[in-house]
Amino acid sequence: MLRELREIVQRVTASSDLNEAMAELAQQTRQAMLVDCCSIYLRRDDEPGFLLAATDGLAPEAVGRARIPLGEGIVGLIGEKEELINLADAQHHPSFKYLPEAHEDEFRSFLGAPIIHQRKTLGVLVVQQKQVRLFEEGEESFLVTLAAQLATVIAHAEARGNLKSRNWHGMLRGLAGSPGVAIGKAWVWRPKVELDRVRARRADDLPVQHRRLDKVLHQVEEELDGMALRFKESQAGESMAVFEVYQYILKDPVFIGLIREEIEHGWTAGSAVKRVCEKQIAQFANMADPYLRERAADIRDLGQRLLTRLIHEDDGPLALSEPIILVADEISATLIAEIPRSKLMAIVSAKGSINSHAAILARAMGIPAVMGIDHSFELLEERQLVVDGYTGELLVEPAPSVLKEYRRVIVEEAQMDELFATVRQEASRTLDDVPVSLLLNAGLSADADIAMNDAADGVGLFRTEIPFMMRDRFPSEQEQVHSYRRVLTSYVGKPVCMRTLDVGGDKQLPYFPIVEENPFLGWRGIRLTLDHPEIFLVQLKAMLRASIGLDNLSIMLPMVGSLDEVRVARRLLDRAWREVSAETADEQGIIRYPSLGVMIEVPSLLYQLAELAPLVDFWSVGTNDLTQYLLAVDRNNGRVADIYDSLHPAVLRALQQIIDAARQHARPVSICGELAGDPIGVLVLMAMGYRRFSMNNSNIMRIKYIVRQSRTDELKKLLQEALSHQHVGAFKGIFGRYLEERGLGGLLRAGL
Ligand code: PEP
Numbered sequence: 168m169l170r171e172l173r174e175i176v177q178r179v180t181a182s183s184d185l186n187e188a189m190a191e192l193a194q195q196t197r198q199a200m201l202v203d204c205c206s207i208y209l210r211r212d213d214e215p216g217f218l219l220a221a222t223d224g225l226a227p228e229a230v231g232r233a234r235i236p237l238g239e240g241i242v243g244l245i246g247e248k249e250e251l252i253n254l255a256d257a258q259h260h261p262s263f264k265y266l267p268e269a270h271e272d273e274f275r276s277f278l279g280a281p282i283i284h285q286r287k288t289l290g291v292l293v294v295q296q297k298q299v300r301l302f303e304e305g306e307e308s309f310l311v312t313l314a315a316q317l318a319t320v321i322a323h324a325e326a327r328g329n330l331k332s333r334n335w336h337g338m339l340r341g342l343a344g345s346p347g348v349a350i351g352k353a354w355v356w357r358p359k360v361e362l363d364r365v366r367a368r369r370a371d372d373l374p375v376q377h378r379r380l381d382k383v384l385h386q387v388e389e390e391l392d393g394m395a396l397r398f399k400e401s402q403a404g405e406s407m408a409v410f411e412v413y414q415y416i417l418k419d420p421v422f423i424g425l426i427r428e429e430i431e432h433g434w435t436a437g438s439a440v441k442r443v444c445e446k447q448i449a450q451f452a453n454m455a456d457p458y459l460r461e462r463a464a465d466i467r468d469l470g471q472r473l474l475t476r477l478i479h480e481d482d483g484p485l486a487l488s489e490p491i492i493l494v495a496d497e498i499s500a501t502l503i504a505e506i507p508r509s510k511l512m513a514i515v516s517a518k519g520s521i522n523s524h525a526a527i528l529a530r531a532m533g534i535p536a537v538m539g540i541d542h543s544f545e546l547l548e549e550r551q552l553v554v555d556g557y558t559g560e561l562l563v564e565p566a567p568s569v570l571k572e573y574r575r576v577i578v579e580e581a582q583m584d585e586l587f588a589t590v591r592q593e594a595s596r597t598l599d600d601v602p603v604s605l606l607l608n609a610g611l612s613a614d615a616d617i618a619m620n621d622a623a624d625g626v627g628l629f630r631t632e633i634p635f636m637m638r639d640r641f642p643s644e645q646e647q648v649h650s651y652r653r654v655l656t657s658y659v660g661k662p663v664c665m666r667t668l669d670v671g672g673d674k675q676l677p678y679f680p681i682v683e684e685n686p687f688l689g690w691r692g693i694r695l696t697l698d699h700p701e702i703f704l705v706q707l708k709a710m711l712r713a714s715i716g717l718d719n720l721s722i723m724l725p726m727v728g729s730l731d732e733v734r735v736a737r738r739l740l741d742r743a744w745r746e747v748s749a750e751t752a753d754e755q756g757i758i759r760y761p762s763l764g765v766m767i768e769v770p771s772l773l774y775q776l777a778e779l780a781p782l783v784d785f786w787s788v789g790t791n792d793l794t795q796y797l798l799a800v801d802r803n804n805g806r807v808a809d810i811y812d813s814l815h816p817a818v819l820r821a822l823q824q825i826i827d828a829a830r831q832h833a834r835p836v837s838i839c840g841e842l843a844g845d846p847i848g849v850l851v852l853m854a855m856g857y858r859r860f861s862m863n864n865s866n867i868m869r870i871k872y873i874v875r876q877s878r879t880d881e882l883k884k885l886l887q888e889a890l891s892h893q894h895v896g897a898f899k900g901i902f903g904r905y906l907e908e909r910g911l912g913g914l915l916r917a918g919l
């Protein structure tokens with residue numbers, strides 16, 4: 168049966184029209200299960216009850232007409248109870264409802280399974296037979312499996328079909344790429360030149376083709392320089408790193424060399440660009456790491472940009488008369504850069520995820536973004552949209568009452584941003600005068616972060632994996648020294664905590680692939696670096712060299728699960744320090760031995776804190792991984808996102824235990840997971856006694872504002888009260904009210 172099941176699902180998935188797909192499904196299922204009838208009833212948001220959407224066995228004219236009200240008939244009952252019903256003789260069931268237009272008199276046995284997508288019942292799949300008999304267990308599981316697989320197909324097909332209708336209005340769900348809300352008209356962008364539509368052509372004028380390539384390379388380089396400059400000036404500093412990646416590709420001798428080689432083989436400049444880009448895109452697209460997979464989009468964008476210049480010699484800038492919501496199949500960083508900031512209200516991209524450069528840029532620029540809405544947007548042009556970057560929802564032509572609500576949110580947000588900006592230069596202290604340190608989580612472009620956030624007290628977590636990921640080999644010691652030095656000198660006089668390489672899990676290096684069944688429980692972080700002391704030592708030495716004369720470096724180890732890992736890491740640090748000190752003592756002065764700390768993110772450490780304390784100088788809690796490992800919930804899996812909760816009672820207990828142990832053993836402790844930048848999270852953590860938080864730069868100001876509005880004595884009492892509630896909702900509600908009483912209720916939208 169597995170083969171039949173797969174075939175049915177494949178055929179339905181391939182169908183471009185929902186009605187056709189349903190008809191096909193009914194027919195195929197009837198044949199595969201050897202039954203007399205198969206029907207699909209679907210529920211539509213705007214209509215009551217279940218409508219017969221397709222059938223092979225009932226009267227065809229009833230399709231689109233026969234309707235069963237909710238809670239009525241056996242189909243209605245399945246919808247209500249959300250479970251399978253198997254009846255030897257349906258006509259004797261008390262809920263049986265005769266549908267005259269469907270002519271189902273002759274059918275007696277009945278097997279129906281609900282079609283459920285993301286906890287919502289989309290419809291009911293039914294098979295019937297003339298014979299009175301109970302369906303067998305194997306038939307039951309076939310139908311349930313088919314219904315479960317079809318739920319996704321129907322949900323997607325429905326949304327796709329919906330978008331084909333000009334008057335459709337409703338909601339599409341994607342990923343929350345950048346927070347904020349925008350209301351505006353859709354402006355659907357299509358590339359002038361699409362890589363895959365360009366036909367490769369031969370040429371016999373080699374020197375001309377090389378010259379054409381030189382010219383466009385130069386043009387595009389200048390354009391990118393211009394864009395980078397604009398971003399620098401507009402303070403969206405983090406985004407500079409995005410353009411650095413583009414410049415890097417464009418100047419990469421291997422990349423350009425490959426294009427030249429194709430020209431030498433007799434292709435036109437355009438064809439050479441197309442052929443090389445397509446090969447590289449295919450390579451990136453097959454990579455396991457989501458960050459690197461996204462780089463395929465960068466190559467496509469650059470390729471299309473070069474081709475556009477080659478084909479339309481003088482392509483002017485985009486002219487827009489009013490602010491728009493940019494909607495496209497794939498939005499690149501350069502496309503965003505081409506639209507003046509004042510004209511860009513939000514972005515919506517069919518492809519891409521929260522790791523896409525478009526999303527990174529949008530966050531840096533404060534533009535709401537929804538990514539990964541897997542649809543074709545042709546008919547959205549000019550239609551009114553609401554982009555909700557907190558929830559990842561896109562509303563098309565919403566009702567006036569919904570619009571009014573969103574307008575209120577926008578006004579409130581603007582007011583809050585103004586309010587938060589007022590505390591930029593103020594001290595980070597609570598109302599009862601308790602100092603609270605606010606630090607940055609950096610990694611993408613730390614020196615730009617500080618320019619934006621002079622309000623921060625330093626860097627609490629510098630993730631070093633990005634510079635490793637951007638290359639095609641391990642960076643040399645000198646390259647690392649250069650990049651770490653830039654960070655340390657940007658924060659002179661302020662502490663910088665650098666984390667040693669944390670690859671593995673979902674962070675892969677293209678030149679060092681790790682293939683594992685269970686990567687999050689595998690060779691990751693310190694486990695990998697201790698197995699490769701040559702890599703670890705180079706990184707430690709680079710950090711030490713970079714810190715000469717600066718005195719602000721501390722080093723942190725990720726994914727530590729046992730004390731031996733710390734002992735071995737300490738020995739290697741001792742060795743690195745001795746060697747670097749000996750080499751540099753004469754000419755460059757003394758290197759201070761840095762403090763060494765660990766991330767607390769593997770639950771086994773919770774039971775070894777007393778023994779850990781004498782081995783390290785500090786610890787920092789990585790709530791992202793601690794939550795994932797304590798709750799056994801993958802932090803990247805959308806299906807279980809609902810149960811990934813850093814305020815789960817078990818996580819709360821762990822957090823309390825960590826701060827208590829830190830006090831008892833006099834070890835400084837901070838929080839560097841996402842919880843630190845979360846309005847409710849920071850209140851709970853302050854109530855527990857935490858005073859040091861590290862977060863993304865976009866959160867610093869609002870968290871500082873919250874800190875300045877709070878009293879630790881009140882928060883402590885609140886925590887006692889909240890902990891007496893077993894329900895997580897009630898727990899959050901208590902702290903939510905505390906924010907509301909301070910006029911900060913609007914912050915609760917942000918994913919809480
Ligand atoms: C964490 O796990 O909470 C953390 C800060 O590290 P990362 O998100 O890089 O794993």
Ligand code: MG
Nearest residue numbers: 768789791792
């Ligand atoms: Mg982590």
